[in-house]
Amino acid sequence: MHLSKSLLLSLLSFLGIFYSWAQDEVEPSLPSPELENGLQLEPLTLPERNAEDWEAMKNGSLIPGSSLMGRLALEQLFSTKDERIIFETAKLEIIQQSDEDESWPVAIDDEFTGVYFEEPADSFVIDPQGLLTERDLLSQNGFLEQHANDSVIDLYVYLFEGKQDIPSKESPYSVLRNFFRERGDVAIVFYHLGRPDRTQLAYSARIHRGVSTEDRQQALKLSKEAAGEKSEGASQLESFVIEMSRRLYVMEKDLPPVGMSDEYLQQLATAQSEPEPTLWERIPEGVKTLFATLGLTSLLIAVGILCHRAMEKRRVYLFPDAEGPSILDAPHAAGVGGVLSYASALNPPSEQKEKSGDFLQEL
């Protein structure tokens, strides 16, 4: 721990002046009757100073409270050299041990568990143990009401003490399932005052479907970090709620349009998880039958055509045997057919046909 010398000197001077004033002016007050009746208090003893100390303090050689710093730190404080002040480790451990040894309640009283886990919430901040001051509670509730008016995702905060344990059967999800099923889109937070790192969070089903896991986890993480920037429990809660509210606004954009029923969303989720129907599955049954009939008919026709072609290829053609007189005294053939000239494209077959047979050609 490093502190500046001027700050320490100022602090010790103030403590010395206060000590002297208290010694001279303040008288020990009597305990009140209420305290006397309710609590057994130890007698309050104030430090005593002798004349030597008084003189030493006057001439500046004694600084009240300096014994808390340890010898080495004190020497460094009055040293003319500009060196760091290092407190004794043993004294720091005393302070830390005192923090750790502080005992916190770990169980929630039975009188509060009913309010937390067996009744529907009647406000946005559920604090049956009175962990927040009335002012802070009103402030947080007011903020969350305003958030609920502006956002479709309501935020409910269940407040617990920092070290309180949530019963194993209970969780934000069980509360959500039992009391918030009909309340639309909500986020349920189990917040431990002073320990934002222990926060638990549950979202309703539509948020789960619409917002990615990464975004949901990021919202909680950022809210915890925002709370961690503050030191006081109520301020931490305020920062947490503000950041969470902001994240819920962002999540709201990813949600499906408002007004869609849960059944439709369920169908949508089912449709997204199931493979998309093929074009054939979308076609009505009547059309399918028609297609099937046409397909079968076409197949039969195609098969018929193929068979016909195959038969045609194998089919042979015969002519009846005939006899007749010879022509031009030729032994085998007298059939003189057409003659086509391909000498010129300008002399097409149609023209050649018209001209043929109109002239006598001698050898």
Added chain:
Amino acid sequence: MQSALTGALCLLLLRPVRCPRCEQNFYQAAESCPHCGFTYTDAEAVFGHEPVSVSKLSDIAGILRMRDRDAVRKQQDFFEERFPQLFFGIYVKALDENVNLRQFGFWLLNQADFEDVDDERTNDCGILLTIDVTTRQLGMTFGYSLLPYLDEDSSFDILSHAHASLLEGKWADALSVIIQKTSMHLKKLSLQARKNPELLLHESGQRLLQLEDEESPELIDLQTQNAPQ
């Protein structure tokens, strides 16, 4: 008087034949052309009396490449499979300029001995496509058995389908088209002959042989269930 009228009517029903020399039509059964007196003997006098041995694809002019020749031979073989009685010969030569293609074809089909055609297919059942690369002409000649099914008009129409390919020098395509069109034409007439063979034969002055053969009337059935595959 009645027999004279019947004879005249029969002549009108007969399909005319074209003389290879004068190219005039005359009715069949004439031993010589009534217009110019042309006979086969005249053709022999011009082109020779000796038999000529040729293959059914004779490319004397050398216009076909090896690959084209194979393709054309396949077409010829396929033709023979479909028409087991017939064959399709092709003869390509650069003839002298004064040679009449009709007469040459007429003479060649009568005189040729097609060495790669089986003996059952006589020249009576042959179709000969003659190509003269000198005059750039091609003509078709056919035997007596095909007289009822081919004539000048039908053969000219068949040749006309190959005109474009011939102009471009695509010989294989041209010959393939000619064989295919001839097959289609004969296939159609084969079916007609199955229904009414006498009418077709009568138009060509021929008569049905099977009708006189009482023992095998089913031979006239053109359906070829037992024909080679």
